[in-house]
Amino acid sequence: MNATLTYLAGFGNQHQSEAVPGALPAGRNSPQRVAHGLYAELVSGSAFTAPRHANLRTWLYRRRPSVQVGGYTPLAHAWLKTGSAGGVNAPPDPMRWHPVPIPDETTLPLDFIDGLRTMVVNGDADAQTGMAAHLVLMNRPMGRRAFTNADGEMLLVPQQGRLRITTELGLLDVAPGEVALLPRGMPFKVDPHGDGPARLARAYVCENYGAPFRLPELGPIGSNGLANPRDFLAPTAAFEADAGGYELVKKYGGELWRADAASTPFNVVAWHGNLVPFKYDTTTFMTIGSISFDHPDPSIFTVLTSPSDTPGTANCDFVIFPPRWLVAEDTFRPPWYHRNLMSEFMGLVHGQYDAKPEGFKPGGASLHNSMVPHGPDAEAFDKASAATLAPHKLDDTLAFMFESRWRFRPTAFAMSGGALDTGYAACWAGLQDRFRP
Ligand SMILES: [Fe+2]
Numbered sequence: 001m002n003a004t005l006t007y008l009a010g011f012g013n014q015h016q017s018e019a020v021p022g023a024l025p026a027g028r029n030s031p032q033r034v035a036h037g038l039y040a041e042l043v044s045g046s047a048f049t050a051p052r053h054a055n056l057r058t059w060l061y062r063r064r065p066s067v068q069v070g071g072y073t074p075l076a077h078a079w080l081k082t083g084s085a086g087g088v089n090a091p092p093d094p095m096r097w098h099p100v101p102i103p104d105e106t107t108l109p110l111d112f113i114d115g116l117r118t119m120v121v122n123g124d125a126d127a128q129t130g131m132a133a134h135l136v137l138m139n140r141p142m143g144r145r146a147f148t149n150a151d152g153e154m155l156l157v158p159q160q161g162r163l164r165i166t167t168e169l170g171l172l173d174v175a176p177g178e179v180a181l182l183p184r185g186m187p188f189k190v191d192p193h194g195d196g197p198a199r200l201a202r203a204y205v206c207e208n209y210g211a212p213f214r215l216p217e218l219g220p221i222g223s224n225g226l227a228n229p230r231d232f233l234a235p236t237a238a239f240e241a242d243a244g245g246y247e248l249v250k251k252y253g254g255e256l257w258r259a260d261a262a263s264t265p266f267n268v269v270a271w272h273g274n275l276v277p278f279k280y281d282t283t284t285f286m287t288i289g290s291i292s293f294d295h296p297d298p299s300i301f302t303v304l305t306s307p308s309d310t311p312g313t314a315n316c317d318f319v320i321f322p323p324r325w326l327v328a329e330d331t332f333r334p335p336w337y338h339r340n341l342m343s344e345f346m347g348l349v350h351g352q353y354d355a356k357p358e359g360f361k362p363g364g365a366s367l368h369n370s371m372v373p374h375g376p377d378a379e380a381f382d383k384a385s386a387a388t389l390a391p392h393k394l395d396d397t398l399a400f401m402f403e404s405r406w407r408f409r410p411t412a413f414a415m416s417g418g419a420l421d422t423g424y425a426a427c428w429a430g431l432q433d434r435f436r437p
Helices: 380-385 412-416 424-428
Strands: 006-007 015-018 039-044 058-062 073-076 095-097 116-121 131-137 145-149 153-160 164-169 170-174 178-182 188-192 200-208 233-234 246-252 255-261 268-272 278-281 301-305 314-321 324-326 343-351 365-368 392-394 395-404
Touching: 006 268, 015 233, 095 153, 116 365, 116 412, 131 188, 131 395, 153 164, 153 343, 164 178, 170 178, 170 233, 188 424, 200 395
Parallel strands: 145 246
Antiparallel strands: 006 233, 015 268, 039 058, 058 268, 073 255, 095 365, 116 131, 131 200, 145 188, 153 178, 153 200, 164 170, 164 188, 178 278, 233 278, 246 255, 301 314, 314 395, 324 392, 343 365, 343 395
């Protein structure tokens, strides 16, 4: 299979791809006999009756229907948690985590499934609300093992190492700086795409139980800007040579289940629709900021949003802080001190984050939960308060945020897995009372 891509020009648009000429039926979805002896199968990512702009479905033309799989049995996983019930009680303090080391394969072999480590959870997968933020540590490919998440879609944010993602609809190659979205209910596998040290990979994962991610509305920004639809890339149809059995692992109702299949689930020869995996390169994000004074709210950095049933109050937003010019006059340029109804889980792909020049490391994470105050550390405050306000480029930086209306509960792994930065609060200890009436 080759990792070639087509433009995904807008989420509502229909796309099509065929790996064998003539495999895609013309003019109808399920003809009496599909060309080349293929089976037609529909995957619906929304209710049939969802409004047209939110309706997601794809037709698959495949060598075997996906119903052909043995019975599922439970598969234990100590570190994968789902919903607020999977978290532990934690104080309303800002929290931060050091990068969790990626073990060597000889010490602890980890593929994408084994390497999942849930950090924070909220909501309820059965109620299709909320999300989880996971880390995933990988040092080996999945081989003949596939993963399907029936609880939610998965947004991968690679932090270290290139990844090759095999999906039902084709291949996606992603590297740090890019992200990939894997729709709910669609089998995939994620493999480190390198040898030697390059085979050690770390990624952040947002597992979204709620409404599928979509592009945010632009309002007065107009028809261009932020993430542009033409920069979301879908795979082209590709199928795997059938070389015997597969282990299928499914996340379903917060638990993992496994089954043996006689053949590969990656047997789709042609497809058309708009429920598709995609990748997106964050360097194509058109960043908007102040050209006079003050900061706009960080919502201007939203790449994708999963709305909830309350207008403007997201189940989850995916927000990035990419390289950008700071030019505002008479302005404290790092993020302000604040507290927020929304809960913020942050990660750092590379470089430095301007509110925390030290301490917040690439591969690490932080949690500023609903109404938990946070802001620049003492070093960042002192530096920014005294800085000469010439135009300044923030370069070599990519931080991001999974922001949710639902309060996060950290997992037992997050609290006692060894990565918690117990000295985080000290970064604000040096802030003095500067009041001089
Ligand atoms: Fe914040």
